[in-house]
Amino acid sequence: MIPADSSTGRKTSTTSLLDPRLSVWRPPDSSLRDVIKHPMPGLPPERWIGFWVRSFTCVARSRVIEVRGLEHIRAAQDPFILTPNHSQRLEAMTLPALLAFIRDGKVVHFFADWLVMLYPIIGRVVRMHGPIVVGRKSAKIAWLNRFRSRFVGALPPFEQAANLLHAGESVAIFPEGTMNRDPKRLLRGYSGAAQLSLKEQAAVVPAGIRFPRRKGEGAIGDWDPWVLEFGPAMRPPSLKGEQPEIREIRDWHAQIMQAISSLSGKQWTPENQRTRYVA
Template sequence: MPRTLYPILRPLFRFTYFAFLRKAEGLGNIPAQGPFIFASNHVSIPDQWLLGTLSYLQNRVPVWFVARDDYWWGPWWTKPLRNWFATLLIDWRAPAKVLKQAAAALARNEAVALYPEGTRNADPRSLALGKTGVARLALATGAPVIPVGYQGPHITSAADAIREFLFKRNTAAIAFGKPINLAGYRSTPVTRELLYEVTDRIMVEIGKLCAKRPRLHECAA
């Protein structure tokens, strides 16, 4: 979303906060400015919307979200929507490309959000095995990682959102954890084992915040 529109849409953000969120914890853990990385579990479509709203209301920090391209594939009008919602798409033919785009956003002192589970996960007890993109980005840029735990209804359509949020009042809760310190890895060669170790550290912290059990990589367990 263009930065100039954030002040104009601030009342809408506040409506979003009060209408769809029952609780937001750890807002003081959101840095006052970028660069930083949000790493969150992924339950439903509104995750991105609510996380971005809280980040802006807390410190006026816009967030770029890394998302699967199959969610945004479509006619010509999807491209302006992607820009409007500040979305960086994963091109499965060259998945490393999106990390370069995310690193460029961090170099501009902006924020980036990734879902290490890779897709929506409605399991109320367990997280999916974490993918290593967040670890790769954090180790390459030195940006701090803010773990995020999201708890709320599994929503896959606008009809779901209306039913759960407005009629059932089944609202969401978001918790932001303290920044994960990865400074100890800066001089360590980046290997598969290191990526798994860092990814698992991040997933453990996310699990604490959303009350889900993390699934760890076997070679790092």
């Protein structure tokens, strides 16, 4: 089948993802052949990376209803800081693959918890998008902590992110800081993305994941289909001094979270919980 750009009504093939005028893509309308044959000229030369990107894009054909706002995350828009909400386990692996697929093979570097790297297959998949590994948490099984240094970089995570931005690469942070299955509320979130944006004067691209086919009031499930929408780039305000002040960080974080709220359909206020509403 041939996907349609709902903004124009035109029928397009996945090769038209290379067309910067395309703003909407419906993965379910793409055939397996479309995904396999889709050109990704910016992909690293390692064949297993292409296999990973195409495999998870194939998974997305049955789970992702629609992707909107493609014009905001094109490789030509680099560098930026992507800030999506986070409601399912599968997002952490599907989102990087979808971005690489849409962006002609150009990856976005996601922040990732080092504990994920302990799982052989999942860890290998996550490493394919050149993640920024965060070593803040400790493993519940104490002896596993001896492996932390194998995965965590020599530089602090936000310094790694700053270096990537300076090199013209884009990075991604889940500002909620953990998976949040509540269907109506975002977590308060952490201000790291706001602080990074202010310090480096880097644009933020908010992203919202919503679940329009959900029924009932229960927690979001791992297999609930979703719509992904990228918003316009948000330019950080100029700093008053050399370093961002606490008030500047707090205000910019609030603006970012409000943008994510609008895109995801989830409510946000500064009084929202920091930790999960739903286990």
